[in-house]
Amino acid sequence: xxxxxxxxxxxxxxxxxxxxxxxxxxxxxxxxxxxxxxxxxxxxxxxxxxxxxxxxxxxxxxxxxxxxxxxxxxxxxxxxxxxxxxxxxxxxxxxxxxxxxxxxxxxxxxxxxxxxxxxxxxxxxxxxxxxxxxxxxxxxxxxxxxxxxxxxxxxxxxxxxxxxxxxxxxxxxxxxxxxxxxxxxxxxxxxxxxxxxxxxxxxxxxxxxxxxxxxxxxxxxxxxxxxxxxxxxxxxxxxxxxxxxxxxxxxxxxxxxxxxxxxxxxxxxxxxxxxxxxxxxxxxxxxxxxxxxxxxxxxxxxxxxxxxxxxxxxxxxxxxxxxxxxxxxxxxxxxxxxxxxxxxxxxxxxxxxxxxxxxxxxxxxxxxxxxxxxx
Numbered sequence: 615x616x617x618x619x620x621x622x623x624x625x626x627x628x629x630x631x632x633x634x635x636x637x638x639x640x641x642x643x644x645x646x647x648x649x650x651x652x653x654x655x656x657x658x659x660x661x662x663x664x665x666x667x668x669x670x671x672x673x674x675x676x677x678x679x680x681x682x683x684x685x686x687x688x689x690x691x692x693x694x695x696x697x698x699x700x701x702x703x704x705x706x707x708x709x710x711x712x713x714x715x716x717x718x719x720x721x722x723x724x725x726x727x728x729x730x731x732x733x734x735x736x737x738x739x740x741x742x743x744x745x746x747x748x749x750x751x752x753x754x755x756x757x758x759x760x761x762x763x764x765x766x767x768x769x770x771x772x773x774x775x776x777x778x779x780x781x782x783x784x785x786x787x788x789x790x791x792x793x794x795x796x797x798x799x800x801x802x803x804x805x806x807x808x809x810x811x812x813x814x815x816x817x818x819x820x821x822x823x824x825x826x827x828x829x830x831x832x833x834x835x836x837x838x839x840x841x842x843x844x845x846x847x848x849x850x851x852x853x854x855x856x857x858x859x860x861x862x863x864x865x866x867x868x869x870x871x872x873x874x875x876x877x878x879x880x881x882x883x884x885x886x887x888x889x890x891x892x893x894x895x896x897x898x899x900x901x902x903x904x905x906x907x908x909x910x911x912x913x914x915x916x917x918x919x920x921x922x923x924x925x926x927x928x929x930x931x932x933x934x935x936x937x938x939x940x941x942x943x944x945x946x947x948x949x950x951x952x953x954x955x956x957x958x959x960x961x962x963x964x965x966x967x968x969x970x971x972x973x974x975x976x977x978x979x980x981x982x983x984x985x986x987x988x989x
Contacts, residue, residue: 636756647783649725686724707733730780751786754977799844804869815839835919894949
């Protein structure tokens with residue numbers, strides 16, 4: 615590939631990107647869209663690789679207004695460092711999957727939005743899309759479109775921001791995102807419940823999440839369930855005591871702030887499933903179904919962990935695509951998608967019709983990440 619070809623596929627401006635997409639629309643040639651390439655493996659997707667990494671930089675950040683606008687290719691670690699300097703953070707705790715996926719890419723804020731990437735704090739703060747205020751993007755014809763604004767009241771009519779969030783580049787290529795930010799937690803602690811299985815962990819999660827004690831993380835792995843609490847120091851001590859009283863029949867260990875940060879970073883990034891070549895699946899379930907589904911997946915020969923109070927299962931291990939999806943229909947093959955089948959599950963007929971209609975509207979030639987999400 616020539617230097618010119620490489621630069622064409624790493625545009626530095628929104629207009630450049632629009633021109634590239636318009637050319638491919640005219641010729642019907644597909645494009646494989648990526649930010650930092652750290653969310654799901656897409657090597658099986660047809661088309662030239664188009665990255666938004668060069669469309670980078672913070673447009674505006676207003677700490678007092680708790681709003682941020684950044685170009686899509688801005689590295690997420692730069693955003694998080696900037697927010698931390700003002701005592702703020704992205705409330706939904708986006709994961710960093712580099713260790714489980716390998717590669718040398720940097721997570722970008724555009725990739726985060728395209729994947730609706732949300733970590734353990736989702737049980738309290740909601741998902742990435744719940745904090746998204748607006749986007750700019752290039753559609754499949756090369757048109758530059760904008761939706762939303764710096765504040766929620768600017769979002770009128772159809773909220774395309776929510777539509778683009780989680781579409782993995784199949785409806786448009788993000789160039790700019792506007793996000794809400796929130797104050798960083800001043801104190802944190804974790805209650806650890808060793809020697810439990812998935813069913814017992816789910817009972818702990820259900821009881822804790824039904825309280826007013828603001829659980830900000832509820833996860834399980836390798837026989838231990840964890841509950842995280844965050845907030846002001848006086849609040850934290852009170853809530854910790856009340857939770858210990860609630861679960862007085864259990865053995866409970868307490869992790870301090872430093873241990874809590876380390877633990878939940880590893881849980882967020884699924885590092886317990888790094889260092890292996892086994893396929894890695896991300897499975898969405900009703901929390902009440904998690905013990906049965908987790909048990910069935912484990913019988914395929916791998917390991918499981920739970921997050922989001924049981925609403926998210928990670929499965930790492932063997933199993934044909936059909937076998938895994940027979941157990942867990944709403945499963946995404948995050949690692950080894952190209953070798954084992956489509957990354958995303960087949961859609962039901964009504965959902966497929968809706969998805970196809972949206973694709974015809976935003977990407978009529980079907981050139982953006984074709985086949986990635988089964989459409």
